Amino acid sequence: MQLKSYWHDTAPPFNAGAKGPVAGQFDVAVIGGGFTGLAAARVLAKAGRSVAVLEAQHVGYGGSGRNGGHLNNGIAHSFIAAKEHLGAERAAALYKAFDASVDLIGHIVQEERIDCDFRRSGKLKLASKPAHYESIARNYEVLHGSVDPDTELLSRGDLAREIGSDAFFGGMLQKKSAMVHMGRYVNGLADAAARHGAQVFERAPVTARKRAGEGWALTTPRGELRANKVILATGAYTSGPFGWFRRRIVPMGSFIVATRPLSEAEAAATLPGLRTYVTSLNIGNYFRLSPDNRLIFGGRAQFSGSDAKADARAGEILRESMVRYFPHLANVGIDYCWGGLVDMTQDRFPRAGEAEGLLFAMGYSGHGAQMSSLMGTILAETILGQGDRNPMKGLPWNAIPGYFGKPWFLPIVGAYYRFLDRIQ
Numbered sequence: 001m002q003l004k005s006y007w008h009d010t011a012p013p014f015n016a017g018a019k020g021p022v023a024g025q026f027d028v029a030v031i032g033g034g035f036t037g038l039a040a041a042r043v044l045a046k047a048g049r050s051v052a053v054l055e056a057q058h059v060g061y062g063g064s065g066r067n068g069g070h071l072n073n074g075i076a077h078s079f080i081a082a083k084e085h086l087g088a089e090r091a092a093a094l095y096k097a098f099d100a101s102v103d104l105i106g107h108i109v110q111e112e113r114i115d116c117d118f119r120r121s122g123k124l125k126l127a128s129k130p131a132h133y134e135s136i137a138r139n140y141e142v143l144h145g146s147v148d149p150d151t152e153l154l155s156r157g158d159l160a161r162e163i164g165s166d167a168f169f170g171g172m173l174q175k176k177s178a179m180v181h182m183g184r185y186v187n188g189l190a191d192a193a194a195r196h197g198a199q200v201f202e203r204a205p206v207t208a209r210k211r212a213g214e215g216w217a218l219t220t221p222r223g224e225l226r227a228n229k230v231i232l233a234t235g236a237y238t239s240g241p242f243g244w245f246r247r248r249i250v251p252m253g254s255f256i257v258a259t260r261p262l263s264e265a266e267a268a269a270t271l272p273g274l275r276t277y278v279t280s281l282n283i284g285n286y287f288r289l290s291p292d293n294r295l296i297f298g299g300r301a302q303f304s305g306s307d308a309k310a311d312a313r314a315g316e317i318l319r320e321s322m323v324r325y326f327p328h329l330a331n332v333g334i335d336y337c338w339g340g341l342v343d344m345t346q347d348r349f350p351r352a353g354e355a356e357g358l359l360f361a362m363g364y365s366g367h368g369a370q371m372s373s374l375m376g377t378i379l380a381e382t383i384l385g386q387g388d389r390n391p392m393k394g395l396p397w398n399a400i401p402g403y404f405g406k407p408w409f410l411p412i413v414g415a416y417y418r419f420l421d422r423i424q
Contacts, residue, residue: 011183029227034064039376056205060186066340101374114188123177236341303414306339
C-alpha cells in the first residue's frame with residue numbers, strides 16, 4: 001500500500017512552471033495553485049493581465065489533489081436547513097452556483113482539451129438509517145419543487161440497480177453531478193493558465209506581505225514580487241502571514257483509500273450505477289469507481305490532521321467500513337492510501353469576497369472540488385470589472401471564539417458527531 005494520492009501518482013506531470021526567481025511587477029498575484037487559484041489565473045491571463053501564481057509545494061498539492069474525485073452539485077446541508085440559515089434567495093443562489101460550477105468545469109475541460117475523464121454521473125445520497133430516508137425525502141420535496149427538478153427519490157428497492165450493498169434504506173439522486181480525474185484536471189488547468197501567459201511558481205510559499213503603494217509586495221524563499229491585486233486561494237493549507245483567515249478556517253483531515261483495479265465483474269457487483277455516492281451519517285463515507293476501475297473510498301475516519309501515521313491508521317478504519325458495505329471486497333488489496341485537509345468553516349458554508357485588502361475564496365467545507373473553479377473564475381471577473389456573481393457576497397464571517405489556527409477541539413467535535421450518529 002502506497003501512502004500517496006492516487007490522483008497525484010497517476011497524472012501526467014505539470015512541466016510548465018516558471019524556472020527563474022520570483023520577481024517582477026504583476027497585475028495580479030494568486031496565492032495557491034489549486035483549482036481556485038488556477039481557474040482565476042486562467043481567466044485573467046486570457047484577458048491579457050500579467051499573472052503570477054505562487055504555490056507553496058506543487059500545483060494540486062493540497063485539497064485539489066487529495067479529494068475523492070466527486071463533482072457533486074448541490075450543497076452539503078439539506079436545502080431546508082440552508083434556507084433557514086441563509087434565507088431562501090441566497091440558499092437558492094448558492095445551490096445554483098454549485099450547478100454552474102460543474103457546468104463550468106465541463107466547459108473548461110472541453111475548451112482546454114484536458115484529458116481527465118470528466119463524466120456526468122449523478123450523485124446518490126444514501127440513507128444510512130430509515131429515519132435518514134424520511135429526512136432525505138422531506139428535503140427532496142422542497143428541492144425538487146423549487147431549485148432542482150433533475151432529482152429523483154429512490155426507495156430501498158430501487159437501490160439494487162445502483163449499489164451492490166444492502167446497508168442503505170433509499171436515497172436521493174442528483175443528476176447534474178459529475179466526476180473527474182482530479183490530478184489530470186488540476187495539472188491540465190495549470191498547463192492552460194501557463195499557456196495563456198500566467199507564470200506559475202512552484203515551491204514558493206508566501207512568507208511575508210506588505211503594502212507597496214496601491215498594491216502588495218509578497219516575499220517567498222525564491223524571491224519577491226509586487227502585484228496590484230492579490231487573490232488568496234489556499235483553503236485548509238493557509239499558512240504564513242494570513243492570521244485573519246486562519247482564525248476562520250479549521251483544517252480537518254479527510255482520508256481515502258483506492259483498491260487495486262477491480263475486474264469488470266467485481267465493479268458491476270459493487271457500484272453498478274457508476275455514480276458518485278455519499279452516505280448520510282455525520283461521520284459518513286463517500287465513494288466512486290476510478291477510470292481504471294478502482295474503488296475510491298473515503299471518509300472522515302478520524303478527527304485529526306494528515307500525516308503518514310494518521311493516514312495509515314485512517315486507511316485501516318476505511319478498509320473496515322468498505323468491507324462492511326461490500327463484503328465481497330474483503331480480499332481485495334488496497335493500493336493507495338492518503339489524507340488531505342478540508343477547509344471547514346464554523347457553519348460549513350463557503351466564503352468569498354475581500355478582506356484585509358485581499359480577494360479570497362475558501363471554506364468550501366468538503367465541497368471545494370466542484371465549487372472552486374467557479375469561485376476562482378468569479379474573483380477574476382471581479383478584478384476585470386465584469387460584475388460580481390459571488391453567491392456568498394456580504395455573508396458575515398466571524399472568527400471562531402478561542403481559536404487561533406490550531407484546532408485543539410477536533411477530538412471533542414469527533415466525539416459529538418459519533419454520539420449524534422448513534423442516536424439519530
